[in-house]
Amino acid sequence: MDFQLPxxxxxxxxxxxxxxxxxxxxxxxxxxxxxxxxxxVGYLAMAGVLxxxxxxxxxxxxxxxxQMFVADSMAVFxxxxxxxxxxxxxxxxxxxxxxxxxxxxxxxxxxxxxxTVGMMFLASSNELLSLYVGLELTTIPLFAxxxxxxxxxxxxxxxxxxxxxxxxxxxxxxxxxxxLYGLSGSTDLLLMRLNLAASALMDYPKVAMVFVLATITILxxxxxxxxxxxxxxxxxxxxxxxxxxxxxxxSVASKAAGLVAFAKIMVIGLFAYYDPFVxxxxxxxxVGIMAGSxxxxxxxxxxxxxxxxxxxxYSSIAHAGYIMVGMLAMNELGLASVGFYMFxxxxxxxxxxxxxxxxxxxxxxxxxxDYGGFSKSSPFLAVSMxxxxxxxxxxxxxxxxxxKFYVFAAAIRQAGxxxxxQWMYWLVGVGLLTSVVALYYYxxxxxxMYFGAQTDVPxxxxxxxxxxxILIGVIGTVVFGLMPNVVVxxxxxxxxxxxxxxx
Amino acid sequence: MxxxxxxxxxxxxxxxxxxIGVLTSRNMIVLxxxxxxxxxxxxxxxxxxxxxxxVVDGHVIVFLVLTVAAAEAAVxxxxxxxxxxxxxxxxxxxxxxxxx
Numbered sequence: 274m275d276f277q278l279p280x281x282x283x284x285x286x287x288x289x290x291x292x293x294x295x296x297x298x299x300x301x302x303x304x305x306x307x308x309x310x311x312x313x314v315g316y317l318a319m320a321g322v323l324x325x326x327x328x329x330x331x332x333x334x335x336x337x338x339x340q341m342f343v344a345d346s347m348a349v350f351x352x353x354x355x356x357x358x359x360x361x362x363x364x365x366x367x368x369x370x371x372x373x374x375x376x377x378x379x380x381x382x383x384x385x386x387x388x389t390v391g392m393m394f395l396a397s398s399n400e401l402l403s404l405y406v407g408l409e410l411t412t413i414p415l416f417a418x419x420x421x422x423x424x425x426x427x428x429x430x431x432x433x434x435x436x437x438x439x440x441x442x443x444x445x446x447x448x449x450x451x452x453l454y455g456l457s458g459s460t461d462l463l464l465m466r467l468n469l470a471a472s473a474l475m476d477y478p479k480v481a482m483v484f485v486l487a488t489i490t491i492l493x494x495x496x497x498x499x500x501x502x503x504x505x506x507x508x509x510x511x512x513x514x515x516x517x518x519x520x521x522x523x524s525v526a527s528k529a530a531g532l533v534a535f536a537k538i539m540v541i542g543l544f545a546y547y548d549p550f551v552x553x554x555x556x557x558x559x560v561g562i563m564a565g566s567x568x569x570x571x572x573x574x575x576x577x578x579x580x581x582x583x584x585x586x587y588s589s590i591a592h593a594g595y596i597m598v599g600m601l602a603m604n605e606l607g608l609a610s611v612g613f614y615m616f617x618x619x620x621x622x623x624x625x626x627x628x629x630x631x632x633x634x635x636x637x638x639x640x641x642x643d644y645g646g647f648s649k650s651s652p653f654l655a656v657s658m659x660x661x662x663x664x665x666x667x668x669x670x671x672x673x674x675x676x677k678f679y680v681f682a683a684a685i686r687q688a689g690x691x692x693x694x695q696w697m698y699w700l701v702g703v704g705l706l707t708s709v710v711a712l713y714y715y716x717x718x719x720x721x722m723y724f725g726a727q728t729d730v731p732x733x734x735x736x737x738x739x740x741x742x743i744l745i746g747v748i749g750t751v752v753f754g755l756m757p758n759v760v761v762x763x764x765x766x767x768x769x770x771x772x773x774x775x776x
Numbered sequence: 777m778x779x780x781x782x783x784x785x786x787x788x789x790x791x792x793x794x795x796i797g798v799l800t801s802r803n804m805i806v807l808x809x810x811x812x813x814x815x816x817x818x819x820x821x822x823x824x825x826x827x828x829x830x831v832v833d834g835h836v837i838v839f840l841v842l843t844v845a846a847a848e849a850a851v852x853x854x855x856x857x858x859x860x861x862x863x864x865x866x867x868x869x870x871x872x873x874x875x876x
Contacts, residue, residue: 455825
């Protein structure tokens, strides 16, 4: 028998290897300095993320490990988002006070880097097993991070809730994966798609039933990860209780990881069953309902929140809904618009959380009414926060506006080109209406900062890393709003990468 | 020879017991055991399919899933100990400071 070793192409994995080794270095550095390193270990971790980004930029495209590991445009684009989010989350974690983190800064940063490594592997996986392991490497450190302040009752409770939901959703996902593997005989996503299309399995009602079961459990698992209704209840609790930099990381990087997993399994693996005439279950419609309810539930419930982190949790549920609208429009614009939306959302959200973290460290409160008079004591922070909140709302010419614009344009094009998908007009309608609701609660924060009842907000002094993060957020929001084509050009290569080409 | 469908039905039953346990159990430890049961249901289905299809992928997957489950259990039990120190209960109904 002619047995050939697969081509490993280990150099494609270089960014992951660098970041993994760097995480170990960060851990050992903190130990070597007898846990007295203070903010030095933070700068070390930030440098590691930067270096990984540079290595990533110079690592070419290709595939290795017998097609199990692919580095295509989509993978590289999302890896950049993960690295940016990790950089900004680490930057905003400098201010965490000593009595909360109790000399465990090295572990905190190490876990964050490990989680980023998991996301990067997830983005490069082309196969169900490595996808599952990557997803677990992403979430398990996040459980510990959410509960990191172990003397803080809120943080530990958030961690335990995230643990239960995360482990439960992984089990659901794995169960669905096991059935997909059984039906297609392969864990390779492209082979899975070809095998499913070639066989006439769906003609047997019992097999079709198993397929429906697999699709539903996978959608439920991914729905939990993305916090799409009806699987969203955990998000506000976890976001409110977790340490603010971790919340920021959860709301951007972890959400992007969920999106990548969704794109891999549903869009690449089960593309054929997007068509209701072929599929025993129309998963496009199911996800459409989830996305629509995410926009409604997220935006409406955000209105009555008084805690800033909780409000941002509901707003992140709503944003996941908008992103799924783009994901469902499976044309050339679809995945590109998802990439751009995620990019714009990352800058604005990470920046806002950096400001929230600064205020919380100074005043110990993340309640919106406590922001009254904040613009007087720290005008720069107030202006930055206003810009980023307006971007999340979708006010032109900020980046968030173009994110929404591309997403809706992709959905309208899909609805117009295929009469089966006309329900997407409804999704776009819901999206436009709920954007108006979003304006109300974002503007409410701005109103409180500038005109709210004067509470005695002390002047917020900030560290250099936090300032960097906020500046990156503001500049990214404004620059990519004025010149969206820079990112769009990059993002528009996503669907052309070898993934979406139809058999 | 036991048909594949028998294994699959057992896997569905195990998964169902696990899922119902997660949704109804109020004890953190029992809840965690139910999640492990769900993972093992998936493992059983993998092995059954792998045997039926005459490929080894499924067997390999099971080892990796076991490893991941062990890591999850390690983190999970540590967190259960943390919250027990914090609240002196493992009844999840008591973990209700965070709500709207």
